Amino acid sequence: MSFHSTSNTIVPRGTNINLKNFFVPARYIRSNFNAEETRACALIPAYKPGELTLRLVEDLLRWNPDIVVCVVDDCTPLECKESIRVLEKIRSISSDRVTVIRTPVNRLKAGALNYGLEHIFGAWGKRLPDVILTLDDDVVIVPATVRNLVSALMTHENCGAVCSQCHVLNKNKNLLTRLQGLEYIGFNATRLADEGFFMGPLVMHGMLTAFRAAALREVGRFAEKHLIEDYEITARLKARGWVVKSALDAHAWTIVPEDLSSLWRQRARWSYGGITVVDNVIHLRPVFQDLVGHAAFWATLCAINLLILRMLFEGGGGIPPYIPYLIIILSLLQFAIWYVFQLWLMRMYREKDAYDWLIRISIIPEFAYASSLTLVLVGSYVFLFFKTLSKGVTERSSAFARRIVQMGDSAFRTCGYTESWGTRI
Amino acid sequence: MLNFNGGTAVSGTSIASTGVYAGVLLLRSGDLAVAVCFLLLTGIYIAIIIATLCRYVINYHRSKHLLHYYYEPK
Secondary structure, X not given: OOOOOOOOOOOOOOOOOOHHHHOOOOOOOEOOOOHHHOOXXXXXXXXXXXXXXXXXXXXXXXXXXXXXXXXXXXOOOOOOHHHHHHHHHHHOOOOOOEEEEEOOOOOHHHHHHHHHHHHHHHHOOOOOOOEEEEEOOOOEEOOOHHHHHHHHHHOEOOEEEEEEEEEEOOOOOOHHHHHHHHHHHHHHHHHHHOOOOOOOOOOOOOOEEEEEHHHHHHHOOOOOOOOOHXXXXXXXXXXXXXXXXXXXXXXXXXXXXXOHHHHHHHHHHHHHHHHHHHHHOOOOXXXXXXXXXXXXXXXXXXXXXXXXXXXXXOOOOOOOOHHHHHHHHHHHHHHHHHHHHHHXXXXXXXXXXXXXXXXXXXXHHHHHHHHHHHHHHHHHHHHHHHHHHHOOOOOOOXXXXXXXXXXXXXXXXXXXXXXXXXXXX | XXXXXXXXXXXXXXXXXXXXXXXXXXXXXXXXXXXXXXXXXXHHHHHHHHHHHHHHHHHHHHOHHHOOOOOOOO
């Protein structure tokens, strides 16, 4: 049975929505594979790489005897002596399994990935790799990470990509990094819950994902000048009929923002980038979870506004008292379920300490954190509204209108919202 | 922070507190249509949470054998 279209027409597989899968996830079709015959290539886009990049390359080679590593130096400035030294060290590794290539100009992460893919597809000729791993340059892995990722990918027949479990390397730095450490455990849990549901988790993250080379060739290049190219390519994979999943036994660690400003910018990019993916998608199935999220958010916002307006302008009215009580009970029940599950999830958090337990049990820090991220989302909607309106302003528009748009762009940029950055900033 | 499966839209823990607050306000005064809206909304939220948890538990049990293996980075 052929599932995948080779033409440009997107042919999603299994367009029927199975309501059963909301509660009982579908099982993925398993297949046999020969680990020894599977060729894997790791693609690492690097900009101003540090010691972690060198460690990553060495670990990849040490623990995966057949892997080929391609580091794409995304035109790191020569003035960055430390990074250039790291790249030199990588070049000097005496192995024919490492290649360092340099982009002619800085192309940002997606551009560097495409540059690397062109190199791989060109250099490997007919013996293309079976698996292409994309990794951030500051990722830390353990011996079994890549092996388990490749195994999870190749043992599932229609699987186009498999991502690793995310952990925070610098989680003990401060309260913010600890909160992100706890949040990442939630991300991993969400991915597991989404396995077998609407073609799998929403995003195969850019931190460490293994792609089936055939799937990657089918969907084409990573979208350049996109805010979150990992979500975008996941949506395209799903639209082509490939399912995706996470590998429970493939662990990887990354550095997370340590201050509020960096975190805000990162989340603004994720949030607005997510909205643009949903905005541009043709088929809704690949972004279903996001649609639910946006719809629920807007419905809540509208209901709150409606409540406030009715109370302000009409005063009291007679409603059966059981309705408000039911609302309160359901809300408390939701909170209780959420809280118990959060506590249970701590068993999946091996790096936890007493401080993390305190944060989780006390609720308040995570509540404040989630609320601040809600503000990021509100900002993304406002920015989307602004960009939609400003599309009508052209060179022919009045100087006043152009000035307003310019000022708006500048204000949003200050707040971390822009359309023009890449992943690396 | 798995409150409900909301993709890249923030999974605001706020609906629980908002729901309680709205309920209290509606007890004092309110409109039937708004009350029904909130009731529906809280019902949908809890359905999403339960569905997500069901899938999580099932997938967890299906993949439990993979959870034993673990290293910490040095």
